[in-house]
Amino acid sequence: MAARYLITGVAGTGKSTVAHQLHKRGYAAYDADSGFSYYVNKKTRQRVPHPKTPSLEWYAKHERIFDENVLQDLFQKHTGEQLFLASITANQSKYYPKFDKIFLLTANDKLLAHRLKSRTTSDFGKHPVDLHRVLSGRPDFDAELRAAGAIEIDSSKSIETVVGQILDHLNESL
Numbered sequence: 336m337a338a339r340y341l342i343t344g345v346a347g348t349g350k351s352t353v354a355h356q357l358h359k360r361g362y363a364a365y366d367a368d369s370g371f372s373y374y375v376n377k378k379t380r381q382r383v384p385h386p387k388t389p390s391l392e393w394y395a396k397h398e399r400i401f402d403e404n405v406l407q408d409l410f411q412k413h414t415g416e417q418l419f420l421a422s423i424t425a426n427q428s429k430y431y432p433k434f435d436k437i438f439l440l441t442a443n444d445k446l447l448a449h450r451l452k453s454r455t456t457s458d459f460g461k462h463p464v465d466l467h468r469v470l471s472g473r474p475d476f477d478a479e480l481r482a483a484g485a486i487e488i489d490s491s492k493s494i495e496t497v498v499g500q501i502l503d504h505l506n507e508s509l
Contacts, residue, residue: 337413337414337415337416337417338417338418338435338436338505339410339413339417339418339420339433339434339435340417340418340419340420340434340435340436340437340438340501340505341420341422341427341430341431341434341436341437341438342354342419342420342421342422342438342440342501343421343422343423343427343437343438343439343440343480343485344423344439344440344441344442344477344490345423345447345469345472345473345476345477346423346447346451346459346465346469347442347446347447347448347450347451347454347469348440348441348442348447348490349440349442349450349490349494349497350366350421350422350423350440351366351368351421351456351457352494353421353440353490353494353497353498353501354366354419354420354421356494356495356498357419357498357501360498362417362419363413363416363417363418363419364418364419364420364421365409365418365419365420365421366421366422367401367420367421367422367423367424368422368457370402370405371401371402371405371406371409371420371422372399372400372401372402372422372424373399373400373402374397374398374399374400375397375398375399375400376396376397377396377397377398378396383397385399385459387462388462389462389464389465390464391464391468394464394468398424398425398426399423399424399425400424400425400426401422401424401426401427401430403426406420406430410433417505420434423476428479428483431483436486436504436505437480437483437484437485437486438485438486438487438488438501438504439477439480439481439485439486439487439488440488440490440497441477441487441488441489441490442489442490442491443491444470444473446491447469447470447473448466448470451465451466451469452466486504488500488501
């Protein structure tokens with residue numbers, strides 16, 4: 336059965352790990368951090384690199400977005416099959432209607448801080464400004480996704496449990 340699923344959550348909730356595990360199980364699963372999203376200047380919409388030492392002022396002028404052309408290509412490429420996209424971007428709400436289900440990965444602040452500080456796949460979250468933004472923005476982000484009908488998954492559990500819970504929801508009526 337063809338369907339599209341968004342896996343979202345703040346940094347450190349395990350989106351990339353879930354996408355990797357789904358891919359290993361044979362699903363079309365992508366992590367938007369791997370070429371499907373980038374930072375732009377909010378006014379000019381020009382693509383910009385993420386600085387090694389970001390500031391709150393920099394974030395006030397920039398945001399991470401889906402590469403909309405790549406996203407549309409993914410949708411077309413995987414027509415007729417299940418597609419999982421793991422992401423958190425400023426423009427993702429525009430695409431909520433294009434997903435059959437949205438999964439919100441959640442974890443407590445202590446675990447998020449630990450994961451971000453100890454991660455080896457990305458430096459995002461290690462800088463105090465990034466960590467502050469993740470933790471301070473989590474309550475509003477999670478509330479927005481719950482209001483949008485996202486299925487909440489506690490990502491403090493083992494990766495096998497988290498992926499299993501997501502897959503259990505695929506068999507429910509859309």
